[in-house]
Amino acid sequence: MADQDSRRPAQPDNANARDGEEELGEVTVAVRPLGPRLDRFVVWFAVAIALLHIYMNALGTPIVQGGEWLLGTLGLSLPFLEPVGYLLRQLATPPPLVMNSLHFAGFAVLAAIFYPMIPRPAYAKSRAGLALDLAIGVVGALSGLYLIASEQAIYDRGVHLVLSEWIAGGLLIICGLELVRRTTGWIVPVLVVLALSYATWLGPMIDGVFKFSGLSYETVLFRSVFGDDGIFGNIAGISASIVIMFIIFGAFLIQSGAGQAIVDLSRVVAGRLVGGPGLVAVVSSALTGTISGSAIANTAQTGSITIPLMKRSGYPARFSAGVEAAASTGGQLMPPIMGAGAFIMANYTRIPYTTIIAVAALPAILYFLSVAFYVRIEARRVGLKPDRNHGLDAKEVFTRAVVKLLAPIGVLMACLLYGFTPTYSAGIAIVAVIAGSWLTSQPMRFGEIKDALATGVRNVTMTAVLLVVIGLFVNIIPTTGVANIVSLMITEWAGNSLIIAFVLIAVASLILGMGLPVTAAYVVLAVLSAPALRDLIVHGQLVDMMVAGTLPQSAAASFMLVDPEAMAKLAEPMSAAAAEAMLAAAGPEILGILREQALSAEMLTLALLSAHMTIFWLSQDSNVTPPVCLTSFTAAAIAKTPPMATGFESWKIAKGLYFVPLLFCYTAFLGGPTLEVLEIFFFAAVGLYAIAAGFQGHLENRLNLVERAVAILAGALLFWPQVWWTHGAGLALFVALFLWNWRMGREPLGSPSSEGEAGGAPDPTQTKEG
Numbered sequence: 001m002a003d004q005d006s007r008r009p010a011q012p013d014n015a016n017a018r019d020g021e022e023e024l025g026e027v028t029v030a031v032r033p034l035g036p037r038l039d040r041f042v043v044w045f046a047v048a049i050a051l052l053h054i055y056m057n058a059l060g061t062p063i064v065q066g067g068e069w070l071l072g073t074l075g076l077s078l079p080f081l082e083p084v085g086y087l088l089r090q091l092a093t094p095p096p097l098v099m100n101s102l103h104f105a106g107f108a109v110l111a112a113i114f115y116p117m118i119p120r121p122a123y124a125k126s127r128a129g130l131a132l133d134l135a136i137g138v139v140g141a142l143s144g145l146y147l148i149a150s151e152q153a154i155y156d157r158g159v160h161l162v163l164s165e166w167i168a169g170g171l172l173i174i175c176g177l178e179l180v181r182r183t184t185g186w187i188v189p190v191l192v193v194l195a196l197s198y199a200t201w202l203g204p205m206i207d208g209v210f211k212f213s214g215l216s217y218e219t220v221l222f223r224s225v226f227g228d229d230g231i232f233g234n235i236a237g238i239s240a241s242i243v244i245m246f247i248i249f250g251a252f253l254i255q256s257g258a259g260q261a262i263v264d265l266s267r268v269v270a271g272r273l274v275g276g277p278g279l280v281a282v283v284s285s286a287l288t289g290t291i292s293g294s295a296i297a298n299t300a301q302t303g304s305i306t307i308p309l310m311k312r313s314g315y316p317a318r319f320s321a322g323v324e325a326a327a328s329t330g331g332q333l334m335p336p337i338m339g340a341g342a343f344i345m346a347n348y349t350r351i352p353y354t355t356i357i358a359v360a361a362l363p364a365i366l367y368f369l370s371v372a373f374y375v376r377i378e379a380r381r382v383g384l385k386p387d388r389n390h391g392l393d394a395k396e397v398f399t400r401a402v403v404k405l406l407a408p409i410g411v412l413m414a415c416l417l418y419g420f421t422p423t424y425s426a427g428i429a430i431v432a433v434i435a436g437s438w439l440t441s442q443p444m445r446f447g448e449i450k451d452a453l454a455t456g457v458r459n460v461t462m463t464a465v466l467l468v469v470i471g472l473f474v475n476i477i478p479t480t481g482v483a484n485i486v487s488l489m490i491t492e493w494a495g496n497s498l499i500i501a502f503v504l505i506a507v508a509s510l511i512l513g514m515g516l517p518v519t520a521a522y523v524v525l526a527v528l529s530a531p532a533l534r535d536l537i538v539h540g541q542l543v544d545m546m547v548a549g550t551l552p553q554s555a556a557a558s559f560m561l562v563d564p565e566a567m568a569k570l571a572e573p574m575s576a577a578a579a580e581a582m583l584a585a586a587g588p589e590i591l592g593i594l595r596e597q598a599l600s601a602e603m604l605t606l607a608l609l610s611a612h613m614t615i616f617w618l619s620q621d622s623n624v625t626p627p628v629c630l631t632s633f634t635a636a637a638i639a640k641t642p643p644m645a646t647g648f649e650s651w652k653i654a655k656g657l658y659f660v661p662l663l664f665c666y667t668a669f670l671g672g673p674t675l676e677v678l679e680i681f682f683f684a685a686v687g688l689y690a691i692a693a694g695f696q697g698h699l700e701n702r703l704n705l706v707e708r709a710v711a712i713l714a715g716a717l718l719f720w721p722q723v724w725w726t727h728g729a730g731l732a733l734f735v736a737l738f739l740w741n742w743r744m745g746r747e748p749l750g751s752p753s754s755e756g757e758a759g760g761a762p763d764p765t766q767t768k769e770g
Contacts (some may be wrong), residue, residue, distance in 0.1 A: 032116045032133075038180075042113060046457035047450055048108040052091070053244050054210050056099055058427025060092030087582050098133060100468070101148040102230040103240035105141035107464040108179060114136025114461060114662075115182035122693075140175025143168040147225050148232070154222070161218055169221045176231065179205040183462040185517050191524070195476035196220060203480065204688065212480050229475040234347055235523065239460075239467035242343045242353075245426035248456030249412070250337060252433040254301070255452035256444055259403040262287040263305050265401040273690040277307070277313040278320070278375030281306035284329045288366045288406070289331025295518075295623045295631040298328035303638045311639065314384050321639035322649030324370050326633040329623045329654055332518065333364040334415055340463055341619065343422075345612045347475045351605065354416050355455055359670045360613070362681050363660050369685050370656035373692040381698040397440060403440055408433045463519065470520055476526045487532035497667055498536045505529050506618050506658065512624020522619040526612055533611035537665055539583065540593055541607065544722075545598060546579035547572060555598035559659045606671040610664040624650040624657075652695060656688060657720065666721035683727045687718030690734045699741040708739055 034042060056061070063350035067085075094102070112133045116124040123129040146168045160170070170442065172197075177189040182189045199220050203212030216429075224230045230731030261520075266284035273279055284302045304323040308319035315509025332339030335357035342360070346353040359385035411432040415425035436442040444452070477483045505525060511520040545551045549572050562585050569582070587593065595604070623631035626647035663669040693699045694711035703711065710733065 011389075031114055032130070036111070036506045038130070042458075043450070043454045044438070045106075046454040047315075049110070050244075050248055050453035052102065052106070052456045053240065054089055054248070054427055054430070056094055056102075057241050057245050057423035060088070064089050064092045064102070067343035083219065096237050097148050097151065097226065100240050101144045103236065103244070103464065103469045104144050104176075104232070105462055107138040107468075108144075108175065109137040109611075110141075110180045110461050111183060114458075115179070117178070117182065117359070124274050129517065129604075131532055131724055132645055136175055139171055143175065144174040144225075144232070147172065151226065154226075159222055161221065163496065165223070167387075170224060172231070173249070173472065176465070178471070180469045182306065183465055184517055187512075188466065188473070188520060190202065192469065195654055196224070196474045199476045209485050210482070215479070218571055220479075223471055223479060224475055225476050227479075229478065231471045231475075233372070235344060235474060236468040238340070238347055239464050241423045242426075243340045243463060243467065244456070244460050245423045245430075248336050248453065249408075249430050251379065251456030251459060252403065252430050252444075252449075252452045253302075253408060255455065256404050256433050256440060257400070257440075258408075258439050259288065259301050261397070261400045261404045263302060264397045266713050267404075268397050271385065277306070277310045278315060278323055278379060279372055281310060281320075281324050281512060282368055282372045282375060282497045283330060285324065285327035286334055286364075289328070289334035289337075289388070295329045295331055295620070296634050298331040299324055299631050299638075301635045301689050307635065307638045314557055316376065316382070317639045318641045318646055318649050319378055320420045321377055321641050321646045322632070322653050323371060324638075325624050325635040325646070325650035326374075326654035327368065328635075329365060329620055329650075330367045330371065330630055331390060332620055332639065333360065333367055333617065335361050335364065336409065336416070337531060340467065341521045341616050343520070344523060345616060348530070349612055351609055353422055356609070358485045358614075359609070362677065363613075363663070363669065366564060366660055366684055366688070367656040368687040370659070370692065371653055372687045373584075374653045377692055377696045378697050380704075381696065400440070401435070403436050404433075407436050420530050424439050454749040455567075463517070466517065466520055470523055474523060474527055474762045476694070483527055483531060483686075486528045487535070490529055490532035491535060493669050496536065496539055496584075498533075498540055501529075501536050502614070502662065502665060505615060506531065509615070509618040510621055510625055513619065513625070514628040516622075518619045518622060522616050523623065525615045525619060530608075530611045530615055533614060533665075536606050537607040537610055538604065540592065540666070541603060542583060542598060545577045546582070547573060547576050549573040551598055555594050559586060561590060574629070580712065592672045604670070606668065612668055613670060614661040614664045617657055617664075621654070621657050624654045626651065655695070656689065659688060659691070660684070662719065663721070683718045683731065686731060686734060687714075687715040690718065690730070690737075691715035693744050699738055701741050703741065707741065730733075 015690075027105065057622065067088075101450065113130070114127055115133075115547065117136070118124070118129070147165060150165055150168075153166065177192060181189045197214050198206075198212060200217055201214065203210075203379065204214045206212070225232060229235070230335055261630050263280070263284045264286065266280040266759060267276075269283060281302065284306060285298055288298050288302050307317075307320045307324050311317050315323075332341070338360065342351065342356055345351075346356055379565075408429050412425050412429040415428050416422065420428070426624075443519055488502055490504060490572075508529070509521055509525055512524060516524070542551075549570070550622065551570050553567075556570040558566055559570065559582060563582065564570070566582065569578070582589065623629060624647065625642055626632075629647040632647040632650040633643045635650065636643040662681060663684060665678050668676055669684075672680075690711045694708045694715065697703050697708055699711070714730045714734035714737065717726045718731065720726040720730070
């Protein structure tokens with residue numbers, strides 16, 4: 001979930017371009033080394049933050065109600081406890097601004113300690129450097145708390161700020177931008193400064209469509225702090241509630257031993273298949289993704305086991321790292337705990353999170369299948385055999401997996417389905433992890449609980465600061481109307497072509513992802529481009545209805561305002577070009593009426609969800625796409641392979657990130673009838689297998705250039721949306737190619753001349769890289 005890796009419990013995580021810089025030692029450090037005393041302070045401070053968030057989000061109300069019932073039952077009245085009781089009642093259900101400001105205050109202090117202002121050992125290890133950094137964090141924290149405490153006084157003055165509030169606001173923004181600069185680099189601070197400048201003095205200076213009359217500095221500062229989309233607004237609220245609760249839940253699962261149980265379960269389930277060690281990496285990364293949602297953390301946790309396992313079994317080292325990076329990237333796509341962007345998506349679209357994770361399950365499985373296909377094909381290419389000697393007791397492994405992983409996640413899902421809020425469900429699931437551990441031989445005691453709380457807070461530090469501060473940018477977008485302008489520009493550039501818009505957004509996502517964590521990239525793209533993508537998806541639905549002659553008469557009547565003969569034309573099927581011409585002739589107002597009359601609320605909701613899910617998937621590509629692909633670099637460090645070459649390998653294997661979102665745009669994969677969804681899933685899965693074979697040049701045996709082209713053609717036909725005969729032709733073509741390759745291959749598996757084989761054993765040269 002968090003956009004950072006989970007390396008050592010004693011230090012915070014980092015998912016920016018400086019990830020791993022602490023290894024450079026004399027040159028630079030990314031994370032401040034903590035001495036024993038400072039580490040103890042950080043641990044207990046993090047525990048306090050975790051407990052505060054659990055109290056505010058889940059357990060506060062039951063604790064207050066239970067305490068009041070107990071005192072009433074005992075007939076006790078303790079006046080000296082009344083102030084404490086008042087505080088506990090207020091924190092049990094705090095106002096959003098109070099909760100979000102407390103959230104930022106705690107993490108501002110932690111981020112200032114973890115990430116030095118100057119990433120040099122001489123500064124990071126000095127007391128003066130620590131004192132200065134801590135002062136910046138404390139000043140930012142107190143500034144935010146002071147402004148929230150002054151809210152009522154500001155309203156009483158007619159929304160006018162006094163000097164102390166101006167100073168506090170300025171310090172809050174400066175400190176927030178500085179902390180984000182340390183954790184994620186310069187891009188977010190630059191975007192925020194440009195946005196604030198545009199809303200005040202820069203907008204009036206610009207000519208053309210982007211000209212904006214400008215707002216007063218006081219208005220911008222007030223909206224930046226107290227607005228629904230401001231620094232303590234909706235996105236900060238998601239961070240302070242759902243994100244931190246689910247990350248703490250994931251930390252408890254890892255601390256309880258669920259991570260090792262996942263890997264062991266994967267070895268038992270997949271180890272006996274062809275390419276078993278590689279499939280272990282895929283399955284374990286998928287399962288780890290259900291409790292982590294962080295691609296880099298997933299790679300670090302599972303890759304340390306699966307990459308050496310794959311290398312020992314005969315997979316090339318670079319391929320092993322690429323598989324782990326690609327599979328771990330899918331962790332943020334895997335329900336029930338997806339990336340933080342999924343919670344933001346629920347907030348933007350107003351679609352329940354349970355609905356989102358329900359429709360996201362099959363696409364996520366499809367993505368992991370696409371990675372597994374590469375694993376199997378590579379295993380056949382280098383002549384690997386099933387590994388039946390995993391040395392594990394299957395019954396014991398399944399028991400541990402059920403107790404440590406499946407039971408807590410089952411509790412979480414049951415709470416969600418019952419109707420509890422995600423935060424309350426996560427709180428109950430945390431309790432279930434602790435309780436479940438006492439059913440095993442390794443119960444979680446005070447020390448493990450403390451470590452899990454501290455680790456969860458450390459893992460979310462960078463994400464928490466980022467999601468709070470990025471509200472400054474998001475707040476300006478609706479305030480100035482930039483989102484509408486960009487949406488119209490995308491539509492104009494794309495020329496009503498959904499595929500061109502898809503490519504434009506994919507390129508923008510990749511560029512943003514080079515300097516932003518995936519959650520930030522999703523937020524920026526969703527705010528700017530989701531409306532345009534949604535409109536183009538709706539446009540395609542209208543064209544399909546007009547071509548099929550199924551447009552409702554009430555909707556067809558709307559065209560009478562621009563074409564008196566429209567009803568006659570629409571009474572029967574027409575060509576796509578004619579439909580496009582009629583829609584182009586209609587103005588925006590008529591199109592708005594047409595959408596409401598022609599499309600049901602469910603179809604419009606599906607279009608909105610498809611647009612956001614497409615952007616969410618595309619925002620993951622920076623994890624595995626050079627030149628900046630932190631997940632691939634993490635895997636390369638474990639496999640000891642060249643980072644950039646590993647990035648290209650993982651980029652090739654993770655092609656599902658680009659193919660599956662096409663289904664969101666052109667089909668009802670996210671919300672159609674069950675049989676239609678399963679049909680899309682089946683043909684897409686076979687298509688991904690065909691495309692993987694074409695890219696790898698191998699099926700059961702080696703493919704020549706013509707056969708590779710046939711495989712890719714078959715994959716394209718299988719992916720062609722909503723045309724049954726292309727699916728049938730693609731399936732027949734691929735089955736014929738598979739049978740031909742299996743029976744008539746020029747180099748059957750096991751022959752001395754097979755590529756990558758020598759007497760049935762892998763070629764040693766195949767297992768080394770660089």
